Amino acid sequence: MKLNRDSGILLHVTSLPSLYGMGDLGEEAYRFVDFLARSHQGLWQVLPLNPPDVGESPYQCFSAFAGNPLMIGLDLLMKSGLLEERDLVPIPLFTQERVNFDAGRVYKEKLLHKAYQRFQNRQEQDDYLFFLEKNAYWLPDFVLFMALKKHFHGKPWYRWEETAARRERRTLESYTQILHEEMGYQKFLQFVFFRQWSELKKYAADKGIRIMGDLPIFVSADSSDVWSHQELFQLDEKGLPLKVAGVPPDYFSRTGQWWGNPHYRWDQMKGDHYRWWRERFTTLLGLVDLVRIDHFRGFEASWEIPAGEGTAVKGTWVKGPGEEFFAALEKYLGPLPAIAEDLGYITPGVIALKEKFGYPGMRVLQFAFQSGTTEAFSPRGYDQSCVVYTGTHDNDTAWGWFQNILKKEPKAAALLKKYLGLSRYARPSEVCWTLMEFAFSTRAALAVVPLQDVLCLGSDARMNFPGTAQGNWQWRFLKKDLTGEIEKKLRELTFLYNR
Numbered sequence: 001m002k003l004n005r006d007s008g009i010l011l012h013v014t015s016l017p018s019l020y021g022m023g024d025l026g027e028e029a030y031r032f033v034d035f036l037a038r039s040h041q042g043l044w045q046v047l048p049l050n051p052p053d054v055g056e057s058p059y060q061c062f063s064a065f066a067g068n069p070l071m072i073g074l075d076l077l078m079k080s081g082l083l084e085e086r087d088l089v090p091i092p093l094f095t096q097e098r099v100n101f102d103a104g105r106v107y108k109e110k111l112l113h114k115a116y117q118r119f120q121n122r123q124e125q126d127d128y129l130f131f132l133e134k135n136a137y138w139l140p141d142f143v144l145f146m147a148l149k150k151h152f153h154g155k156p157w158y159r160w161e162e163t164a165a166r167r168e169r170r171t172l173e174s175y176t177q178i179l180h181e182e183m184g185y186q187k188f189l190q191f192v193f194f195r196q197w198s199e200l201k202k203y204a205a206d207k208g209i210r211i212m213g214d215l216p217i218f219v220s221a222d223s224s225d226v227w228s229h230q231e232l233f234q235l236d237e238k239g240l241p242l243k244v245a246g247v248p249p250d251y252f253s254r255t256g257q258w259w260g261n262p263h264y265r266w267d268q269m270k271g272d273h274y275r276w277w278r279e280r281f282t283t284l285l286g287l288v289d290l291v292r293i294d295h296f297r298g299f300e301a302s303w304e305i306p307a308g309e310g311t312a313v314k315g316t317w318v319k320g321p322g323e324e325f326f327a328a329l330e331k332y333l334g335p336l337p338a339i340a341e342d343l344g345y346i347t348p349g350v351i352a353l354k355e356k357f358g359y360p361g362m363r364v365l366q367f368a369f370q371s372g373t374t375e376a377f378s379p380r381g382y383d384q385s386c387v388v389y390t391g392t393h394d395n396d397t398a399w400g401w402f403q404n405i406l407k408k409e410p411k412a413a414a415l416l417k418k419y420l421g422l423s424r425y426a427r428p429s430e431v432c433w434t435l436m437e438f439a440f441s442t443r444a445a446l447a448v449v450p451l452q453d454v455l456c457l458g459s460d461a462r463m464n465f466p467g468t469a470q471g472n473w474q475w476r477f478l479k480k481d482l483t484g485e486i487e488k489k490l491r492e493l494t495f496l497y498n499r
Helices: 027-038 074-079 101-120 126-134 139-151 169-178 180-206 224-228 266-270 275-285 322-333 348-357 398-408 410-420 428-441 484-496
Strands: 006-010 043-045 210-215 243-247 257-262 290-293 301-306 316-319 338-340 361-364 386-389 446-450
Touching: 006 210, 027 043, 027 180, 027 484, 043 446, 074 101, 101 180, 126 180, 139 169, 139 180, 139 224, 169 180, 180 210, 210 275, 266 275, 266 322, 275 290, 275 322, 322 348, 338 361, 398 410, 398 428, 410 428, 428 446, 428 484
Parallel strands: 006 043, 006 446, 043 210, 210 290, 290 338, 361 386, 386 446
Antiparallel strands: 243 257, 243 301, 301 316
């Protein structure tokens, strides 16, 4: 895939300002699109849009297809007549600088139920019926999964009543009748999410803004996908994973990363030409313009860890479906507008797979200035077939990263200052905007900057600490943060480097 020279901002939806506990698809999302347009940016990159499990990670979700209902904009529900202003008051005093997952969920779910009650009384529902038909591959299983999860008090599916976990037909038919109301509510939530997102995407397109989505390679063990397609995953007779995903020990971790996602049975998936994957890509490409494939190297070979291990040390590399997989997808879907996340341990086989299908890779400036950087990952080695970032959601912010180097590696910091032309006592704005200009100036087709770096924020604004379960995914910006001065500086960078 050939990319036109462009630039954009990485920001997850939940990081938008909102009165209701977390960012959503309401008015502030439209204001952010306006900010991008005024700043002459052409891309908005988001993290996965699926409903996260108890850890709130968008990379561990209850479905690889469904949308996160907590992103539904309450102000838009008021405009559509499904809520009234009096329904929203009193609004709790949510912290504006952080996402309020628990309290926000309680507040929003009460209002979403009220909106569903009004929706049920509406006569004109042709769009709703069309949505149900269009998403028939995954939606019925998902809504039953969510209804059963509530019925079984939030337990993972492999700890439900045995006949429900095994999906025995009579049991599912019985629960479909018993849980009919909750299933209807779950269908409604998905209908509203997809409608609101589609309207936002159209607005962005009209402003010249493309959206890049994110597709994690693995899915959560406790997901509707694993429950409804158990034959596609490496599971034991109880539904527990036999092998789990992760990455081996490296410079950053002596024990590697143990993710816990079940591994696929690629041989089984091949039997129907990877239909589950084709449906997954089709659904996501209906929501976004470009797709970042997370952990792309896993399609060439992935690290399989015996489920009983507590770390990733004793895993082994196991070949993935490789070229055959992407050839099958593109046979049905055409060329994929995909970006390959090719960071970490990359072998010649991974590079060959990426180049075979023409998927641009990723380059991160924070990695470019560490010892041992190869030519391909050095800025002078960037070419037009890649996307350059100052950092990603898994990195520290640019200013936090720079401060860390100052504290731990003063000699390296001195060389970095010299290389970037920074002053002796460089302040946050100088460091961040210099790195941004460096990214914009490279030959990389796309330059993407996390909003935290645009705002010159420190480590307290970091989105995620890989390998930790608490305190992640909570950062938000405030309305006042996006100033006219920032818009002007972004426009100047875009013009200066022909983006």
